[in-house]
Amino acid sequence: MSDASLGPSSYIVLGLIAQCGAATSYDLKRQADESVGYFWNFPRSQLYAEPQRLVGLGLLSEQQEDGGRRRRTYAMTPEGRAALQHWLAAPAGMPELRDPGLLKLFFIDQAGNGALEALAAEQLALHRARLSEYRELEQQHGPGGIGATLKMGHLYERASIAFWLELSEPAT
Amino acid sequence: MSDASLGPSSYIVLGLIAQCGAATSYDLKRQADESVGYFWNFPRSQLYAEPQRLVGLGLLSEQQEDGGRRRRTYAMTPEGRAALQHWLAAPAGMPELRDPGLLKLFFIDQAGNGALEALAAEQLALHRARLSEYRELEQQHGPGGIGATLKMGHLYERASIAFWLELSEPAT
């Protein structure tokens, strides 16, 4: 039960199908891109490979179109729902961050002058853009649904903006 | 020049050697673990493979012991320093987050009750632990050096703590 060979992306597939009902890989990609993709990114091709494996394990059921695009539509099985719930009950572990901006900041002494200002300006712009994406999402979905995770997004972006803003100010 | 085949981990190697002088792979690992590893994690074996490639590209020089452990010590070349500076001057891009806690939170409706509380408690503990690691690091290194990146670490952990704390409180 609750196979150890399942990775986080497996559970993203299970979770999305549990929440939104049967879907094709393509559907999953679009849903992921504007929700869970913000704090767990992965390439498109995973969303074609993963469901296949889950079908093999009996956690999803598959129905393929006869003609045309031969779409595969995946649906939950009771085993799948159980696996998802089992995973949800287990400890999650620490987040991993991969921030090229902080990376460069860490080494910024090795660069010529002006580098810090340029870096701070870029990061500031990126984080502000991301923050307004979040604001849009919030309006689309309302405060319910993805509200909680979206809130963490807000907190993170605001912290980042404060951080880079301070760095780009002339020292007092 | 400034080969496109270089990834972020390549520049971590270059940067660490630029900052701390010649080092072995093992040295690099220890340095990385308590500094840059917090916002850019990667496996140990990379730190053996990467320097080799950088030597091949002429960005590092290598000196191997004759006997015993046959340690390889890597040092900067002028080309390496130039590549590092070139990279530092280029745009950094957006951070990527992989947060299993937020992932589970996003799907928490699919779980039984009590799951949210357990998740929040775990995450809270993890983030508090991380925060005190940061405080220790700060005392070791003083406010200079890695101070700036460490500050972002603080901001992030404090935001996370506030977030999970609010979730674990009974709704008003």
Add this chain to the structure above:
DNA sequence: GCTAGACCGTCCAGATTAGACCATGTATGT
């Protein structure tokens, strides 16, 4: 009909990854 562009699926070479495995130095106690 025709075409452009969105939709949908598959594939694969190369990079990345965890972590097992093995070897060497050093400190300590007997």
Add this chain to the structure above:
DNA sequence: ACATACATGGTCTAATCTGGACGGTCTAGC
């Protein structure tokens, strides 16, 4: 001298992940 334990240091591999190319299918508009 020998045994033990632990930190140090290096190598390897199987499995997975990744980006992105490629090729089909539909629909709307002309």
